[in-house]
Amino acid sequence: MNVQLFVPCFVDQLYPETPFNMIKVLEKAGCKITYNPNQTCCGQPAFNAGFWDESREVCTKFLKDFNPDQYIVAPSASCVGFVRNYYSKLFQDSSLHHEVAALSKNIFEFTDFMVNILKVTDVGASLNGKATYHDSCAALRECKIKNEPRQLLANVKGLELTEMNDVETCCGFGGTFAVKFEPISIAMGEQKVENALATEAQYLISTDLSCLMHLGGYIKGKNYSIKPLHIADVLANGW
Structure with missing residues (x-):
């Protein structure tokens, strides 16, 4: 199974060993991991601070950095929850609506993916x-x-x-x-x-x-x- 790895910005900077451990576990479970080094932030910090326009710019980049039709797995329910629940608000009635819907369906927190998708x-x-x-x-x-x-x-x-x-x-x-x-x-x-x-x-x-x-x-x-x-x-x- 092909899996795209999303590493939240603060995890990348402060806890880089955790994504490597997540890769180790996913590969043992039979997954092939791909990582786009151009990825940055999901846009949540700006959104929570009330800067929705700035957040939308970051979120638009996120949409370009990942294939919305393939699984995306992250070691953070916070970032996954933001993408799943708030991208639809930011891109409501926009030309990116379908990409957002697909992305929201295919992004998973690590344990959710392990148990409910991989059945491990x-x-x-x-x-x-x-x-x-x-x-x-x-x-x-x-x-x-x-x-x-x-x-x-x-x-x-x-x-x-x-x-x-x-x-x-x-x-x-x-x-x-x-x-x-x-x-x-x-x-x-x-x-x-x-x-x-x-x-x-x-x-x-x-x-x-x-x-x-x-x-x-x-x-x-x-x-x-x-x-x-x-x-x-x-x-x-x-x-």
């Missing part, structure tokens, strides 16, 4: 220790992903998964929310981390590095030992 829930990964999982708002509410990451993690040899309290509550990142409402954002991050620590987990796992970046900053500031991990990094471990 066990990749032979192993990681010894106790973990808890954080549902990102984008994964849960925009991509309707809940069980898929848990199905994959349940098959990681040596990993014990324990649910934290208020698991579906926002971590406080929210993109520009963390900048505009910093004290509230930090308090929400604190609550999420404290709930994770209460499970005695060694690892805090999610589909979204944006959440993990936010939570990781709080964890580092407090010198806590719990380690944030993207699920692709977990699934690529041990083989």
Whole structure:
């Protein structure tokens, strides 16, 4: 199966090892990966800040960088959720309407693609220790992903998964929310981390590095030992 790789801009700059691990897992599952080095951003930051015209320019480039009729997979439910749910608003009644409709149908978050398209829930990964999982708002509410990451993690040899309290509550990142409402954002991050620590987990796992970046900053500031991990990094471990 041919799969186009979409690497969100902040992932490319800050967490480049995660896309490589995602490629490793997808290739093991039988996928042939293609990557267009001209790709940049999905346009979400400008859109969320209210700059819809500027966002539309970035989104138009995104449409040119990918083949809308082939699968596109990304290690970020946030970016995938934006493309799926908001490109149609930006390009409503435009000449790109059909491309947008096709793209929205074929872009997937990594775990969603693994479980629902490839029908794979066990990749032979192993990681010894106790973990808890954080549902990102984008994964849960925009991509309707809940069980898929848990199905994959349940098959990681040596990993014990324990649910934290208020698991579906926002971590406080929210993109520009963390900048505009910093004290509230930090308090929400604190609550999420404290709930994770209460499970005695060694690892805090999610589909979204944006959440993990936010939570990781709080964890580092407090010198806590719990380690944030993207699920692709977990699934690529041990083989």
